[in-house]
Amino acid sequence: MKHLMIAAGLLSATSAMAADKPQLTVYTYDSFVSDWGPGPQVKEAFEAVCDCELNLVGVEDGAALLSRIRLEGENSDADVVLGLDTNLITAAKETGLFAPSSVSAEYALPIEWSDDVFAPYDWGYFAFVHNADTPAPANFRELAEGDTKIIIQDPRSSTPGLGLLLWVEAAYGDDAPEVWAGLADNIVTVTKGWSEAYGLFLDGEADMVLSYTTSPAYHLIAEEDASKAAAAFDEGHYMQVEVAAKLAGTDQPELADQFLEFMVSDTFQQIIPTTNWMYPAVTPASGLPDGFDTLITPEKSLLFSPEEAAAVRDQALAKWLGALSQ
Amino acid sequence: MAGRAQPVSPWPGAGAAALVAALILGTLAAVALRAETSAGFGPADWAALRFTLVQAVLSAVFSVALAIPVARALARRRFPGRRALIALLGAPFILPVIVAILGLLQVFGRAGWISEVLGLFGLSPLRIYGLHGVVLAHVFFNLPLATRLILQAWQEIPAERFRLAAQLGCNGTAMFRLIELPMLRRILPGVLAVIFAICLTSFAVALTLGGGPRATTIELAIYQAFTYDFDLGRAALLSALQLALTVVAALAALRFSQGDGFGAGLDRAIRRWDGGSPLFDVFWIGTAAAFLLLPLAAVVISGLVGLFEMPALVFRAALISVLVAAASTAVLLLLALPMATAVATGRYGIVELCGILGLAASPLVIGTGLFILIRPVANPTTLALPVTALVNAVMALPFALRILVPAAQDVVTRHGRLALSLDMDKKTFFTRVLLPRMQPQIRFAAGLSAALSMGDLGVIALFADPHIATLPLQIYRLMGAYQMQAAAGAALLLLLLSMGAFWLLDRGGRLHAET
Numbered sequence: 001m002k003h004l005m006i007a008a009g010l011l012s013a014t015s016a017m018a019a020d021k022p023q024l025t026v027y028t029y030d031s032f033v034s035d036w037g038p039g040p041q042v043k044e045a046f047e048a049v050c051d052c053e054l055n056l057v058g059v060e061d062g063a064a065l066l067s068r069i070r071l072e073g074e075n076s077d078a079d080v081v082l083g084l085d086t087n088l089i090t091a092a093k094e095t096g097l098f099a100p101s102s103v104s105a106e107y108a109l110p111i112e113w114s115d116d117v118f119a120p121y122d123w124g125y126f127a128f129v130h131n132a133d134t135p136a137p138a139n140f141r142e143l144a145e146g147d148t149k150i151i152i153q154d155p156r157s158s159t160p161g162l163g164l165l166l167w168v169e170a171a172y173g174d175d176a177p178e179v180w181a182g183l184a185d186n187i188v189t190v191t192k193g194w195s196e197a198y199g200l201f202l203d204g205e206a207d208m209v210l211s212y213t214t215s216p217a218y219h220l221i222a223e224e225d226a227s228k229a230a231a232a233f234d235e236g237h238y239m240q241v242e243v244a245a246k247l248a249g250t251d252q253p254e255l256a257d258q259f260l261e262f263m264v265s266d267t268f269q270q271i272i273p274t275t276n277w278m279y280p281a282v283t284p285a286s287g288l289p290d291g292f293d294t295l296i297t298p299e300k301s302l303l304f305s306p307e308e309a310a311a312v313r314d315q316a317l318a319k320w321l322g323a324l325s326q
Numbered sequence: 327m328a329g330r331a332q333p334v335s336p337w338p339g340a341g342a343a344a345l346v347a348a349l350i351l352g353t354l355a356a357v358a359l360r361a362e363t364s365a366g367f368g369p370a371d372w373a374a375l376r377f378t379l380v381q382a383v384l385s386a387v388f389s390v391a392l393a394i395p396v397a398r399a400l401a402r403r404r405f406p407g408r409r410a411l412i413a414l415l416g417a418p419f420i421l422p423v424i425v426a427i428l429g430l431l432q433v434f435g436r437a438g439w440i441s442e443v444l445g446l447f448g449l450s451p452l453r454i455y456g457l458h459g460v461v462l463a464h465v466f467f468n469l470p471l472a473t474r475l476i477l478q479a480w481q482e483i484p485a486e487r488f489r490l491a492a493q494l495g496c497n498g499t500a501m502f503r504l505i506e507l508p509m510l511r512r513i514l515p516g517v518l519a520v521i522f523a524i525c526l527t528s529f530a531v532a533l534t535l536g537g538g539p540r541a542t543t544i545e546l547a548i549y550q551a552f553t554y555d556f557d558l559g560r561a562a563l564l565s566a567l568q569l570a571l572t573v574v575a576a577l578a579a580l581r582f583s584q585g586d587g588f589g590a591g592l593d594r595a596i597r598r599w600d601g602g603s604p605l606f607d608v609f610w611i612g613t614a615a616a617f618l619l620l621p622l623a624a625v626v627i628s629g630l631v632g633l634f635e636m637p638a639l640v641f642r643a644a645l646i647s648v649l650v651a652a653a654s655t656a657v658l659l660l661l662a663l664p665m666a667t668a669v670a671t672g673r674y675g676i677v678e679l680c681g682i683l684g685l686a687a688s689p690l691v692i693g694t695g696l697f698i699l700i701r702p703v704a705n706p707t708t709l710a711l712p713v714t715a716l717v718n719a720v721m722a723l724p725f726a727l728r729i730l731v732p733a734a735q736d737v738v739t740r741h742g743r744l745a746l747s748l749d750m751d752k753k754t755f756f757t758r759v760l761l762p763r764m765q766p767q768i769r770f771a772a773g774l775s776a777a778l779s780m781g782d783l784g785v786i787a788l789f790a791d792p793h794i795a796t797l798p799l800q801i802y803r804l805m806g807a808y809q810m811q812a813a814a815g816a817a818l819l820l821l822l823l824s825m826g827a828f829w830l831l832d833r834g835g836r837l838h839a840e841t
Contacts, residue, residue: 033792035639036807057707060787063553070556071360071698077705091556149436154533156550188436189455190538192530192546195805199428200534202810204437218808277808321370324538 022052027078033058038275082244090310099248105264108283110301118243122278125237126163127230128208136231144182151206167238169316170302180323221291236300332671333745339668343680353695364559382525385464393472396614399607401480415470420777422798425817432624455537479513519579523572523685565691572686632815643800654779657719666730670738681727684720693785710789718779726771733767773832777824
């Protein structure tokens, strides 16, 4: 145990060395801070301009992140939270723990952005990813009628899972239960998170997997593999907009504002596409990386406002559970 | 036995049990007290409870029922590679859940090996998703544990009993009825209870193999209460329900596993004269080996390519995991040895009950509770590794107790009276008699705990610091970053490390298993 403490101490010694500089603590989801995520580059780039130390703390996923903030309450160590999405904004605001900010930018979002607390840093469309050499259905009804097999994530434990729930709700409303009932025999299984689902898809367990329209870009750019494609659905695609905000209880309000401004700047936005594999909220001057031009662009963008999302979430879940538990 | 003098003191064990109970109940209370308004228990929770119970009972029954012939076959036969096989059979138990699911489905899935072979004959692919899939996966995880626990009991039957039975002309059936059945009646309730408790807290496995929300377990409902609803009251309530179910199962096991042991033997090597036709035993060993090793082979094959693509960070994570596993094993032995001793003195069934709680405690609740408790006094993130080691030790405790308790009881029964009549002091009995005689079991428990701790994600994700990731966490991160191949390589490394740790520590156990 003692050796372990020493090891832990040594490993965190790097952060202790810069203790005389002001510290900015940003809570985010785990894949952001991972060595393959945007975290390491963002930290280096921000520290080069802020004369501070940026501590990125990873907490599982967006939903768990909000739970952590609620758990810590007003005494939270966090100055900024980065990684919630529009579906969580209403619940986040209800806590009263977040403060407005003056961040604004020329957002490249397909929708108008006017929230005064949360600022977007990236976005994407949910989509079913399939092998490019196999035909894909053109919408949910065609999918339900055919025998294409899909793997999806559980909306109760996964962000894409919740996205799909709201996608069907936004596209079909009252007809959603009927659509889900039709999809039941297409669904191979429902997984806890994205990783299990995507791993099973790559192993050939299903024809399509719920992911993002940007997923094929990863295979194309990082693996030079053009074999994956996202299926374009003519009902439109539900969006995910990922956001960040300053906490009201921060002891570094100016630094927090500086970070949020940095977040919508070119430096940060350039890092996003090939580390988080999402569209940057503000298109950097250098444009999108090569390969992003091959992605499908949905004709219609679907997104509930934060208030609508909060209002329909529970009944949409009940419909989903009802249709798939038969 | 109440009131009788004991050769060894039960108090350190009672203290350790109190610590464990305080940790589990204290974290639960911390979560409950932090709750605001709560939706309480809904109809969906009843459905989850029903499914959880059904799958846990079926999984426990099938795991144990299949383990009996496998353990008997292994106990009766000697063949080259037997030791390696016994060690390898333990591997499914220590794999991180996500890796095991992928391995299992590469064999049994729609596009799995078996379905491919079926396809060659024009047959439709295997339909694995459903309650039967959940049970299959749980048997995959728990058959090895059940087999090892039962095999151990088999090998603790004194050789003299078999010799006597053979002299009296007992055939295989009579031998089973007279010697083996009483042993099984003594040991099986405990094994059933442990596996039932493990399956009670299943989440990702049950959901994925169950094929959808029909397979919602209590643990999923706890997760949902924490993250989707942030309803801490409901999370605490559901977690308390899990604990209560485990306590009921454990009490039933304690009640039904009455019966005396076989008394002392001279520690001779066991020889069996009831061999009969080896076909039956070959069938069981072969089937179990194929069932358990094929998915492992899938993990190894997918990992081989990735093994050379792994970033250097994976090796640092591996080092951290080894340190955590070592610390966790040390903590485990400090808790388990006094507790097993206390149980062996006969009056402290409650001590074992405290130990088994570790199985039923939701890691999410323990982690969150610890987070709430630690936060006012220290930064939880800097304590991520010690906390992970501690929680891993508590989670491994029930297994260690199942391994250690029967052996400790045996030593106290066999040598206790002599020690008392020699006026041997309690400390000497513990260090000079009990510990040396329990060495094989201690090594097995330590090996299992080290391997489990290495492979378990535990609570590290709740406390994560980007700079200190364990190997399982790094595997999840690689997968989350689309790097499935490197993740598979890291999973293979984890498998090798876990098996290595197990092999190293359990060496004495294997020598014992061989005699």
